[in-house]
Amino acid sequence: MNIDMIQAAALRLNGHARRTPMLTSPFLDEIAGRRLLVKAECLQHTGSFKFRGGWSAVSALDADTRQHGIIAYSSGNHAQGVAMAAAAHDAPAVIVMPKNAPTLKIDNTRALGAEVVLYDRAGGESREEVGGAIAQARGLTLIRPYDEPEVIAGQGTVGLEIAAQAAEMGITSGDVVTCCGGGGLSSGIALALEAKAPDMRVRTAEPKDFDDVARSLATGTVQSNARESGSLCDAIITRQPGELTFPILSRLAGPGFAVTEDDALRAMALAFKRLKLVVEPGGAVSLAAALFHGDEIEGEAVVAVATGGNVDADVFSEALRRYA
Structure with missing residues (x-):
């Protein structure tokens, strides 16, 4: 992984991905105790930064490979990003998703033209085994959600935009806080910042009790979560950091954060109230x-990347009821 791959992905994404805005609010600045910039990737195609990685990976394949079809596994955001990219390239797509994924994400993935195969995550079924078996049987190309070079390159384009937009606003140093599952976005942004804004540093954020990346960064060794379900933050729940992503984060990221679900819901309500954003x-x-x-x-100053907005109505309503 290097900056050249990220810049190449940016060229392939040009005209296809949105350059999402960097938003501010004096009310949020007051709570944060400093200038707070919110990179609104929830406004990206499919409602998530995952479109970038999906497009980068699909567009990097040769035409013959795409024609045979693509498979991915995801709780929803990577699913939609790959599904949309595959459809735009006239490539068949199969997406393996957990049965307990938010209904909105399952429905949207099907609506984008992908075949959805559901598996029992809560019961211990492995998405890797399910996806691998289908890929082998049908001759499909697997696009992993984070441990995939071209996916990381696509996510890294968020970092290129942050560096440019922050500079336009007179900010060249500070922490960039990223929602983190397997680390594809965080590592991609870290590489981009290293090249384009070396005084800005990635900090990962995860839900409490699922903070494998924060614990791994603190100990210097890969740490695992005891479970892979049971959190409202389904989009970023993984067993452990990726094999490709963790070395990058170990070298470039600062200490990670672990936040409670209540604080995540409070942040959702504040994003809606002060920025008019819907965030999951x-x-x-x-x-x-x-x-x-x-x-x-x-x-x-601090930058927070609002990574996705694909939230079921009842969860969003609960956040507003409790904190708006």
Whole structure:
């Protein structure tokens, strides 16, 4: 992985991905105790930054490979990103999703033209085994959600935009807080910042009890979560950091954050109230860290990447009912 791959992905994404805005609010600045910039990737195609990685990976395949079909596994956001990219390239797509994924994400993936295969995550069924068996039987190309070079390159384009947009706003140093599952987005952004804004540093944010990346960064060794379900932040729940992503984060990232579900819901309500953004729980943990963990952040400015907005109505309503 290197900056050249990220810049190549940016060229392939040009005209296809949105350059999402960097939003501010004086009310949020007051809570955060510093200038807070929110990179609104929840406004990206399919409602998530995952479109970038999906498009990057699909567009990097040769035409013959795409024609035979693509398979991916995901709780929903990577699923939709790959499904949309595959459809645009006239490539068949199969997406393996957990039965307990948010209904909105399952429905959207099907609506984008992909065949959805459901598996029992809560019962211990392995998405890797299910996806691998289908890929082998049908001759499909697997696009992993984070441990995939071209996916990381696509996610890294968020970092290129952050560096440019922050500079336009007079900010060249500070922490960039990213919602983190397997680390594809965080590692891609870290590589981009290393090249384009070396005084800006990635900080990962995860839900409490699923903070494998934060614990791995603290110990210097890969740590695993005891389970892979049971959190509202379904979009960023993984067993452990990726084999490709962890070495990058070990070298470039600062200490990670672990935030409560209540703080994620509070951040969702504040994003709606102050920025008019709809953010899902897993996409709001970065904002929660920036708002409610200010004593762990140094500098006069912080960037929070709001990574996704694909939230079921009942969860979003609960966040507003409790905190708006």
